Amino acid sequence: MHASRTIPSLPHAKRLAPVLILSGLLAACGQAPQQGGGGFPPPMVTYQTLVAGDVPVDFEYPGQTAGSREVEIRARVSGIVDKRLYTEGSQVKAGQPLFRIDPAPFAAAAAAADANVTTAEARLKQAERDYNRLKPLIEAKAVSQQEYDNAASALDIARASLKAAQAQARASNIDLGYTDVRAPITGAIGRALKVEGALANAQGDSLLATMAQTDPIHVNFAISEADHSRVAAELEAGSLKLPEGGYVVKLKTAGGQWLKQTGKLDFSDYKADNNTGAYSSRAELANPKNELSPGQFVRVLLSGATRPNAIAVPQRAVLDGPQGKFVYTVGAGKDGKPAAVPAPVVVGDWVRLDGKEPNGWVIKQGLKAGDKIIVDGMARIFFPFAPIVPQTAEEAAKAAAAQHAPAAKQ
Numbered sequence: 001m002h003a004s005r006t007i008p009s010l011p012h013a014k015r016l017a018p019v020l021i022l023s024g025l026l027a028a029c030g031q032a033p034q035q036g037g038g039g040f041p042p043p044m045v046t047y048q049t050l051v052a053g054d055v056p057v058d059f060e061y062p063g064q065t066a067g068s069r070e071v072e073i074r075a076r077v078s079g080i081v082d083k084r085l086y087t088e089g090s091q092v093k094a095g096q097p098l099f100r101i102d103p104a105p106f107a108a109a110a111a112a113a114d115a116n117v118t119t120a121e122a123r124l125k126q127a128e129r130d131y132n133r134l135k136p137l138i139e140a141k142a143v144s145q146q147e148y149d150n151a152a153s154a155l156d157i158a159r160a161s162l163k164a165a166q167a168q169a170r171a172s173n174i175d176l177g178y179t180d181v182r183a184p185i186t187g188a189i190g191r192a193l194k195v196e197g198a199l200a201n202a203q204g205d206s207l208l209a210t211m212a213q214t215d216p217i218h219v220n221f222a223i224s225e226a227d228h229s230r231v232a233a234e235l236e237a238g239s240l241k242l243p244e245g246g247y248v249v250k251l252k253t254a255g256g257q258w259l260k261q262t263g264k265l266d267f268s269d270y271k272a273d274n275n276t277g278a279y280s281s282r283a284e285l286a287n288p289k290n291e292l293s294p295g296q297f298v299r300v301l302l303s304g305a306t307r308p309n310a311i312a313v314p315q316r317a318v319l320d321g322p323q324g325k326f327v328y329t330v331g332a333g334k335d336g337k338p339a340a341v342p343a344p345v346v347v348g349d350w351v352r353l354d355g356k357e358p359n360g361w362v363i364k365q366g367l368k369a370g371d372k373i374i375v376d377g378m379a380r381i382f383f384p385f386a387p388i389v390p391q392t393a394e395e396a397a398k399a400a401a402a403q404h405a406p407a408a409k410q
Contacts, residue, residue: 042387045340045377046396047330048314052369055310055362056303057240057349059231061281063221063251063300065292067212068284069185074207075200076178077101081208088191091290092183092211099181099192099208101200106176113169120162127151127158187213188293212294217287219251219263221300222278243304249283251292252299261286265302311363312351317375318361328381330372330390340374340381340388343367 075081079101086098131151138148183189189211200206234240249263263285272279283300285292292298317327324344331341345366353360367373372390374381381388391399 042338042389043377043380044389044391044396045328045330045374045380046393047372047390048317048375048393050311050313050367050369050371050373052309052311054241054306054308055312055349055351057305057307057351057362058358059223059227059302059305061221061223061300061302063219063283063298065294065296065298066218066220067187067214067294068216068218069187069213070294071184071211072207073098073181073183073189073209073211075099075101075181075194075202076206077106077175077200078202079105079179079200081194081196081198081200082179083196084192086183086189088189090189091187091214092189094183094186096183097180098183098189099194099200101179101181103176103179106172106179110169110172110176113165113172116165117162117169120158120165124155124158124162127155131155181208183211185211185213187211187215188290214290214292214294215287216263216284217292217294219249219283219285219298219300221281221283222273222276223268223281225272225277225279228272228279239307239310241306241308243306246304247302248304249285250301250303251285252301254297259285259291307349307362311367311369312353312360313363313367313373314353314375315350315359315361317373317378318345318347319378327367328374328378329367330374330388331385333385333387335387338388338390339385342384343371343373 082100082102084099086092086096092098131154134143134148134151137143138145189209192209194200194208200208231240235242247265249265251259251263253259263283265281266284267280267282269280313327318325319327321342321344325347326342326344328340329343331339333339343366345361346364348362348364350358351360351362352358374388374390375393376396377388
């Protein structure tokens with residue numbers, strides 16, 4: 001919500017009473033008041049001369065954080081959960097052991113498979129000796145062809161048996177390694193979904209925990225169809241210019257705090273969601289100190305776009321009247337002296353003129369470059385075309401410094 005002021009609407013008699021009293025007091029002291037609002041001296045106001053230029057424009061959307069990688073920790077072998085090896089809700093590193101499945105049956109199977117390999121290697125060596133012994137004899141026709149063929153066949157079988165035993169040993173040792181369930185990525189891990197003593201079934205109920213990579217972190221948000229169409233139309237018309245290097249993404253937490261780190265827009269869907277009609281988008285930000293956690297609601301600010309040759313005014317200068325929004329400009333009254341002249345305006349974007357928070361309006365209609373608008377002192381303007389004493393911000397600052405100088409010397 002933006003702050004705005006309305007034209008005072010006090011009954012004329014109530015406004016006039018203190019003015020008449022003050023005028024009477026001035027007359028009694030022999031001072032004739034200058035003609036301002038109701039006999040008051042013309043009020044001092046501060047004005048600003050408008051200049052057209054590139055005005056930065058931000059687009060703000062609600063969003064929710066998510067891990068840049070979200071994974072499930074599952075048991076790859078069936079067995080009893082022997083121990084949980086991490087602290088729930090903590091940060092873990094890739095390769096860190098998280099759970100241990102009872103390794104005893106897998107260690108026994110691996111040992112048996114290794115023994116089978118040893119046996120197969122011995123059989124292969126014997127088959128090679130038999131074959132090598134018969135090979136010169138068959139050439140001398142000292143043994144039968146059948147005996148030689150049997151030796152060659154036994155050698156082939158021994159080689160195949162060794163390969164099968166080696167494969168079984170590798171599989172058994174892999175299963176033994178899987179009894180230590182390790183983190184596949186570095187990130188935050190949630191609560192354990194299996195307690196010690198529970199059965200982890202690799203073919204069914206195998207989920208042990210979930211975890212997410214939080215540095216970098218993703219922020220998901222949606223751009224409404226209306227905003228998407230409006231931006232496209234303004235780009236086509238040339239009234240909006242997108243940043244060449246892409247948007248700079250800033251985040252505000254639910255507590256209203258801006259995060260120091262910025263990010264970039266790394267995904268925008270080419271089509272609208274069938275259910276919401278909005279375009280899904282995603283930003284990526286560095287999160288080295290884990291200030292953000294997956295699932296947080298945040299405000300996403302896309303900055304870097306500009307409105308070329310635009311007019312922007314401070315928010316406080318825009319007032320609300322019966323006919324809509326207006327500003328006071330420095331013009332001339334009937335007597336030719338400076339007066340507060342109201343100018344109806346049509347406002348556009350709410351923009352940041354300085355600082356991190358929006359504090360100004362883009363003016364779509366009603367003002368042009370060179371116009372002088374009143375930005376301070378509007379509270380002392382009681383009616384349109386009231387006489388005023390205009391001054392620039394620099395002049396106001398000098399006057400304030402001069403006023404406080406004598407007090408400082410004393």
